[in-house]
Amino acid sequence: MQAPNYYAAPGFDRAALRRRDGEWLRNAAADPRSLFVPVWRSQNLVIEIDGAGPRATLLTGAAAAAIHESAVDERLSRGELVLLGLVEDRAHFALDVSALEAPLEMLRSPALEAAGIEAAPGGIDVRFADLRQLGGRLERHEGALLALARAMLFWHSRHRFCGVCGAPTRSKEAGYMRRCTDPACKAMHFPRTDPAVIMLVTDGDRALLGRNKNFPVAAMYSTLAGFVEPGEALEDAVAREVLEETAIRVAAVQYHSSQPWPFPANIMLGFYAEAATTAISLDDGELADARWFERDWLLSHEDDDTFRMPRRDSIARRLIEDWLHGRV
Amino acid sequence: MQAPNYYAAPGFDRAALRRRDGEWLRNAAADPRSLFVPVWRSQNLVIEIDGAGPRATLLTGAAAAAIHESAVDERLSRGELVLLGLVEDRAHFALDVSALEAPLEMLRSPALEAAGIEAAPGGIDVRFADLRQLGGRLERHEGALLALARAMLFWHSRHRFCGVCGAPTRSKEAGYMRRCTDPACKAMHFPRTDPAVIMLVTDGDRALLGRNKNFPVAAMYSTLAGFVEPGEALEDAVAREVLEETAIRVAAVQYHSSQPWPFPANIMLGFYAEAATTAISLDDGELADARWFERDWLLSHEDDDTFRMPRRDSIARRLIEDWLHGRV
Numbered sequence: 001m002q003a004p005n006y007y008a009a010p011g012f013d014r015a016a017l018r019r020r021d022g023e024w025l026r027n028a029a030a031d032p033r034s035l036f037v038p039v040w041r042s043q044n045l046v047i048e049i050d051g052a053g054p055r056a057t058l059l060t061g062a063a064a065a066a067i068h069e070s071a072v073d074e075r076l077s078r079g080e081l082v083l084l085g086l087v088e089d090r091a092h093f094a095l096d097v098s099a100l101e102a103p104l105e106m107l108r109s110p111a112l113e114a115a116g117i118e119a120a121p122g123g124i125d126v127r128f129a130d131l132r133q134l135g136g137r138l139e140r141h142e143g144a145l146l147a148l149a150r151a152m153l154f155w156h157s158r159h160r161f162c163g164v165c166g167a168p169t170r171s172k173e174a175g176y177m178r179r180c181t182d183p184a185c186k187a188m189h190f191p192r193t194d195p196a197v198i199m200l201v202t203d204g205d206r207a208l209l210g211r212n213k214n215f216p217v218a219a220m221y222s223t224l225a226g227f228v229e230p231g232e233a234l235e236d237a238v239a240r241e242v243l244e245e246t247a248i249r250v251a252a253v254q255y256h257s258s259q260p261w262p263f264p265a266n267i268m269l270g271f272y273a274e275a276a277t278t279a280i281s282l283d284d285g286e287l288a289d290a291r292w293f294e295r296d297w298l299l300s301h302e303d304d305d306t307f308r309m310p311r312r313d314s315i316a317r318r319l320i321e322d323w324l325h326g327r328v
Numbered sequence: 329m330q331a332p333n334y335y336a337a338p339g340f341d342r343a344a345l346r347r348r349d350g351e352w353l354r355n356a357a358a359d360p361r362s363l364f365v366p367v368w369r370s371q372n373l374v375i376e377i378d379g380a381g382p383r384a385t386l387l388t389g390a391a392a393a394a395i396h397e398s399a400v401d402e403r404l405s406r407g408e409l410v411l412l413g414l415v416e417d418r419a420h421f422a423l424d425v426s427a428l429e430a431p432l433e434m435l436r437s438p439a440l441e442a443a444g445i446e447a448a449p450g451g452i453d454v455r456f457a458d459l460r461q462l463g464g465r466l467e468r469h470e471g472a473l474l475a476l477a478r479a480m481l482f483w484h485s486r487h488r489f490c491g492v493c494g495a496p497t498r499s500k501e502a503g504y505m506r507r508c509t510d511p512a513c514k515a516m517h518f519p520r521t522d523p524a525v526i527m528l529v530t531d532g533d534r535a536l537l538g539r540n541k542n543f544p545v546a547a548m549y550s551t552l553a554g555f556v557e558p559g560e561a562l563e564d565a566v567a568r569e570v571l572e573e574t575a576i577r578v579a580a581v582q583y584h585s586s587q588p589w590p591f592p593a594n595i596m597l598g599f600y601a602e603a604a605t606t607a608i609s610l611d612d613g614e615l616a617d618a619r620w621f622e623r624d625w626l627l628s629h630e631d632d633d634t635f636r637m638p639r640r641d642s643i644a645r646r647l648i649e650d651w652l653h654g655r656v
Contacts, residue, residue: 008561016572017612148559155558158515159491166489166496176557187486191558195523195595228595229504230483230519231476233336234586244344255583258562267523267556269597284345 005259006136006313009144014085019174028091029061029072029081036064036095037084037149040103042264043128044146046138047115050123054134055115056142057126063110064095067103079156082175084148094149094175096156103128132263136313143313144260151262155191162187192265197237198225199271200319201250203278203292207323210245210290221293222310223319225268238271246290247281250274256322259315270315272328299324333587334464334641337472342413347502356419357389357400357409364392364423365412365477368431370592371456372474374466375443378451382462383443384470385454391438392423395431407484410503412476422477422503424484432456460591464641471641472588479590483519490515524589525565526553526596528647529578531603531620535651538573538618549621550638551647553596566599574618575609578602584650587643598643600656627652 004010018024028034035058038045046054068075075081080096097103104126111126131146138146152175159178162169167182169189180187200223201208209221226241228234235253242250250273259268280290298320303309310316322328332338346352356362363386366373374382396403403409408424425431432454439454459474466474480503487506490497495510497517508515528551529536537549554569556562563581570578578601587596608618626648629635638644650656 004564005561007559008564009559010561010564010567012564014557014568016568144559151558157492161489161491161494163487163489163491163497163517164485166494168494169491189491190522190555192520193523193556193558193560194518195521227518228521229342230479230521230593231335231337231472231588231590232521232595233333233338233588234595234597236332236336236338236340239338240342240344260559260561262559265558267560267562269562 002257004140005257005315005318006140007144007147007260007262009141009148012085012144013087015083015091019083019176025076025083025174026072028083029076029093031091032061034061034091034093035059035087036061036093037145038064038095038097038103038107039149039153040100040128041098042130042150042154044131044150045107045111046127046129046134047111048125049115049117053137054129056138056146057107057111057114058092059095059107059110059114063107063113066110067097067100067106068095076174077170077172079153079171079175079178082149082152082156082171084145084152092145094152096153098153098157135311147260147262151193151260151265152191154262154264159189162189194266195228195234196225196261196266196268197228197234197241197271198223198268198315198319199238199242199253199273200323201242201248201273201275202323203275205295206292207295207298207320208246208248208275208280208290209293209320210287212286213288217308219304219306220308220310221289221291222314223316224290225316228269234269234271238273242273244284245282245286247283248278249276251276256319257315261315268315270319272319272323295324330585332468333585333643333646334468335472335475335588335590337469337476340413340472341415343411343419347411347504353404353411353502354400356411357404357421359419360389362389362419362421363387363415364389364421365473366392366423366425366431366435367477367481368428368456369426370458370478370482372459372478373435373439374455374457374462375439376453377443377445381465382457384466384474385435385439385442386420387423387435387438387442391435391441394438395425395428395434396423404502405498405500407481407499407503407506410477410480410484410499412473412480420473422480424481426481426485463639475588475590479521479588479593480519482590482592487517490517520593522594523556523562524553524594524596525556525562525569525599526551526643526647527566527570527581527599527601528651529570529576529601529603530651531606533623534620535623535626535648536574536576536603536608536618537621537648538615540614541616545636547632547634548636548638549617549619550642551644553644556597562597562599566601570601572612573610573615575611576606577604579604584647585643589643596643598647600647600651623652
């Protein structure tokens with residue numbers, strides 16, 4: 001089997017069968033061995049010690065309770081507490097601290113404690129960070145855990161009201177369902193993940209890379225990508241996106257792998273596609289540039305101000321690297 | 329390339345670049361050559377003539393206007409009119425007629441007209457039907473068009489209010505976005521498609537099929553399936569679902585193909601998985617039964633009251649048939 005993509009957590013025990021077990025949940029949330037992943041307005045808590053690279057900060061129940069006064073039941077029913085799963089029999093929860101105006105003041109000490117540091121001698125950076133900005137510098141299992149916590153709490157923040165009738169919703173099943181509180185409606189809403197296709201189009205020893213108008217990193221070229229639409233097979237979404245963005249038609253389309261991408265709520269479905277035509281036209285205005293790049297040029301080029309590869313934690317980079325090194 | 333799965337529409341022109349072109353949209357909706365796919369409370373309009381099999385009924389603009397008095401702009405902004413795409417330069421729209429109490433009274437004549445039938449000599453059945461019940465008896469391109477219309481209008485019906493703040497939303501971009509009408513919120517909501525994995529687990533010449541407690545068809549055994557969760561790669565969702573439902577662990581997982589499945593809003597992502605263990609335990613209570621079936625037995629068995637295959641329009645059937653006949 002292939003190595004997992006970053007943000008994936010193969011074998012992680014989501015403990016789905018526990019989600020409807022109210023007593024188990026309350027006990028787990030009160031268990032001093034349980035751990036809590038704090039999320040503040042889609043940012044995750046990380047610690048960096050003497051520039052050694054960021055690590056995830058998980059809080060104990062005591063720390064979580066201290067910063068969050070409401071009872072476990074209330075936090076569960078508001079969706080501020082979401083079961084993530086079990087790691088070696090220790091329950092892990094996502095803890096929404098978005099209501100705090102200055103969460104770091106309350107969390108700096110627990111974060112240092114969790115890292116086993118008593119004093120704070122300087123050289124220590126505790127902060128809430130956008131996981132996207134960390135670019136894969138966390139260990140993969142930590143990145144996956146923070147990504148899951150962020151994704152679940154983002155979903156809750158977007159579904160506080162019922163789309164069918166407008167009434168408030170309430171979290172159920174440890175955070176994996178929200179139900180409308182209007183007795184005449186009672187609509188159920190489930191976590192949302194948006195499938196997107198991402199594809200490296202090739203023509204023999206050339207690969208098609210594009211520069212999106214909205215890429216935050218200057219000179220970054222990447223694979224094409226786009227959301228799967230209702231009523232569309234993945235393979236047809238690949239062909240449509242490539243056609244819309246570059247006017248290129250593809251022939252054979254081959255699945256590679258998938259990657260959770262909680263920015264904010266996607267799963268990236270990676271493909272290779274062989275070009276059937278090669279003339280590029282930037283029709284839909286999404287790309288600032290798109291070009292064919294020779295394999296040898298890509299293999300020898302170092303990132304510079306004229307051309308950068310996509311970030312190392314992305315499936316885009318994986319698709320390119322695997323193709324460059326013949327692992328296709 | 330593989331033959332497309334039922335409900336997929338390879339090459340269908342969704343005309344995505346026209347969605348923000350208000351003038352083009354109004355003209356297209358008023359064009360007498362345009363066609364409208366009526367949907368009533370998630371049911372599609374079909375006609376059957378002398379038992380020759382159902383066909384989709386598409387209305388002309390005149391018929392659509394007659395049953396729907398509001399102006400084009402209004403219908404577009406309420407999401408009652410959604411651009412589906414172009415078929416040979418003719419715009420196709422989904423038309424929501426759910427507000428009508430007895431839509432057939434108004435649509436029987438236009439339906440006969442669309443089918444080129446002047447009188448109604450009997451033997452003709454015009455009705456709103458659940459696409460799921462038709463089980464692939466429509467031609468594939470018609471099934472795909474009706475599926476898309478149904479999926480888009482279902483999404484609108486579920487997102488009339490903003491999940492972030494509870495205010496009403498309004499349809500934009502020909503039905504491909506809804507925006508919150510509260511000026512302090514203005515949240516954008518996009519069509520939703522829920523990814524689900526569906527997998528045939530094999531152990532040499534045996535395949536694992538299960539009988540879901542909720543299957544409407546007696547004695548139907550099918551592949552296992554389940555929704556992909558936030559933060560989860562497809563391959564990990566396959567392993568988790570098989571483990572949860574049957575306690576079987578899988579080794580290699582191999583992608584097969586995908587299928588739009590608008591019942592109500594899914595895309596099915598088909599896989600083969602090799603069993604690493606073979607003892608079955610129905611842990612999560614979702615299955616009434618699960619068993620290993622020998623290839624030879626499956627090849628020789630006719631559907632009867634003790635065992636039926638999944639419906640022919642499903643990717644489940646496709647996964648089984650391709651494995652049975654060595655097309656893996």
